[in-house]
Amino acid sequence: MDQVVLITEVHRPWEYALVQEFAKKGWRVMGCSPVPEEEFQDAFDTDKIHIFTMDTRSRESVQQAVRRIQEHTCRVDLLVCGTASSQGREAAGIAKMSADLVLEDYQANTLGPIRVIEACLPLMDNGLRRIALLSDVQGSLGLGLSGAGTGYAMSKAALHMAYTMLHGDLSGKGFTFRLFEPGSELETGDSAEAAAAYFTGAREDEERVVMLDWRGQEISL
Amino acid sequence: MSRSRIAVVTGADRGLGLGITKRLLELGWDVFAGSYLADWPELTELRQKEPERLHVIPLDVASDESVRAASRAVGGKTDRVDVLINNAGIATRYPRTIHEEQVEEELLRIYNVNAVGPMRMAQAFMPLLRAGSGKRMCFVSSEAGSINRSFRDNWYGYCMSKTALNRGVQCLFDELRPDGFTFRLYHPGWVRSYMSGELNTEGDLDADDAARMAVAYFLRDRYEGQGIQEEDRLVMRDWMGREWPW
Numbered sequence: 001m002d003q004v005v006l007i008t009e010v011h012r013p014w015e016y017a018l019v020q021e022f023a024k025k026g027w028r029v030m031g032c033s034p035v036p037e038e039e040f041q042d043a044f045d046t047d048k049i050h051i052f053t054m055d056t057r058s059r060e061s062v063q064q065a066v067r068r069i070q071e072h073t074c075r076v077d078l079l080v081c082g083t084a085s086s087q088g089r090e091a092a093g094i095a096k097m098s099a100d101l102v103l104e105d106y107q108a109n110t111l112g113p114i115r116v117i118e119a120c121l122p123l124m125d126n127g128l129r130r131i132a133l134l135s136d137v138q139g140s141l142g143l144g145l146s147g148a149g150t151g152y153a154m155s156k157a158a159l160h161m162a163y164t165m166l167h168g169d170l171s172g173k174g175f176t177f178r179l180f181e182p183g184s185e186l187e188t189g190d191s192a193e194a195a196a197a198y199f200t201g202a203r204e205d206e207e208r209v210v211m212l213d214w215r216g217q218e219i220s221l
Numbered sequence: 222m223s224r225s226r227i228a229v230v231t232g233a234d235r236g237l238g239l240g241i242t243k244r245l246l247e248l249g250w251d252v253f254a255g256s257y258l259a260d261w262p263e264l265t266e267l268r269q270k271e272p273e274r275l276h277v278i279p280l281d282v283a284s285d286e287s288v289r290a291a292s293r294a295v296g297g298k299t300d301r302v303d304v305l306i307n308n309a310g311i312a313t314r315y316p317r318t319i320h321e322e323q324v325e326e327e328l329l330r331i332y333n334v335n336a337v338g339p340m341r342m343a344q345a346f347m348p349l350l351r352a353g354s355g356k357r358m359c360f361v362s363s364e365a366g367s368i369n370r371s372f373r374d375n376w377y378g379y380c381m382s383k384t385a386l387n388r389g390v391q392c393l394f395d396e397l398r399p400d401g402f403t404f405r406l407y408h409p410g411w412v413r414s415y416m417s418g419e420l421n422t423e424g425d426l427d428a429d430d431a432a433r434m435a436v437a438y439f440l441r442d443r444y445e446g447q448g449i450q451e452e453d454r455l456v457m458r459d460w461m462g463r464e465w466p467w
């Protein structure tokens with residue numbers, strides 16, 4: 001039986017490349033995106049890929065999409081939550097911070113994955129039980145890098161806390177986790193290929209809560 | 222710190238914020254105390270005792286407008302602020318694991334108050350803080366925001382908000398430390414306060430004792446000598462002086 005991966009935000013180049021990687025590997029892909037699914041009609045020429053409209057900023061949209069996905073599969077082995085709100089929208093510095101944008105980043109990058117996981121958990125009981133989240137070094141408190149858009153960095157840091165809490169709760173129930181930093185757009189192809197390998201392979205240290213980049217380097221949370 | 226004496230405290234109606242306000246007044250400071258609960262009597266009573274040095278200002282840190290109005294009100298009475306104490310915070314009231322539906326409005330509300338509120342305050346009070354001699358920003362965070370010591374499975378809103386606050390403070394530190402600002406990121410301990418909506422009678426610390434320790438840390442300078450400036454390192458410390466990992 002083919003394995004099934006659900007990937008969100010597939011209108012974005014990196015997540016789009018990941019869809020193709022999984023199709024190449026012979027997985028069935030449930031690709032989700034806030035862009036209406038009709039716009040993807042010619043983008044993927046394989047019957048392995050199904051596209052669904054899903055705006056991860058809205059619980060209703062997530063639940064509706066997951067109900068439709070259930071018409072195609074009763075099982076999701078691997079869930080990959082992409083990044084909904086990217087860096088670079090904010091002006092640097094506290095003087096120019098927009099509180100509304102800070103809240104939007106949280107809505108999209110932190111609550112989005114939580115909504116998707118919440119809705120998909122019932123489909124994950126009988127499969128591989130793996131959850132992968134895309135993140136960013138900018139969210140790392142351990143590195144504390146400068147130059148980040150504040151709201152974006154905060155949203156990813158909050159996601160890392162959610163990841164840690166999920167790991168604590170679900171790893172005892174047979175779930176495994178991947179937290180991944182995809183790198184810059186220049187590396188999209190190599191990075192998506194590395195991610196597909198990392199997301200599907202085994203790891204000797206599943207108990208550890210770590211973020212890896214596409215070169216396999218560990219980034220402290 | 223030099224003898225600068227004007228502080229702004231958020232969430233000062235009750236709990237730790239009220240304790241901090243009382244302690245600062247005892248130490249001779251002038252305090253602008255942010256009041257969120259209009260009908261809670263303690264701050265009003267305190268104001269009657271200290272009408273010269275305690276200024277009560279309406280303040281909802283979750284609202285851009287309210288924060289801007291507060292900074293205008295303070296700016297109408299003083300041309301500088303020496304210490305900003307971001308204390309206001311709310312806790313998770315609907316604990317949910319990931320196996321239950323999260324209460325979305327609460328997740329957003331907590332983030333808006335606990336993580337975005339202090340950033341709004343830093344932004345709006347920046348001109349007054351730059352004019353002050355303390356240039357000190359204090360943030361009441363929590364052990365619950367520490368990723369490395371995380372153990373809860375049902376307090377997503379609160380834990381995420383405090384982790385995000387810590388990252389936001391890192392960004393502020395990066396930007397403002399070169400301009401001479403100093404930072405205190407703090408876990409106050411388990412305090413007998415009103416976070417759950419009513420007085421918690423089980424916490425480890427009375428709110429006034431917790432405030433005494435918080436204020437001591439907020440106002441004290443950190444070591445400088447032997448080529449080291451401790452202020453150049455951002456840390457989260459708790460009421461006992463212990464450092465917490467991120």
Ligand SMILES: NC(=O)c1ccc[n+]([C@@H]2O[C@H](COP(=O)([O-])OP(=O)(O)OC[C@H]3O[C@@H](n4cnc5c(N)ncnc54)[C@H](OP(=O)(O)O)[C@@H]3O)[C@@H](O)[C@H]2O)c1
Pocket residue numbers: 231232233234235236237238255256257258280281282283308309310311334361362363364408409410411412413414415416417424
């Ligand atoms: N208590 C603990 O054990 C503990 C542990 C770790 C960290 N902390 C942190 O300590 C800080 C102080 O909390 P506390 O224990 O003193 O709790 P508290 O007794 O509830 O005091 C917090 C104060 O902030 C006010 N507030 C709520 N929303 C606000 C808003 N939008 N704008 C301005 N003020 C607002 C509260 O008003 P309402 O009463 O109307 O909500 C209250 O007066 C918080 O940041 C909290 O996260 C507390």
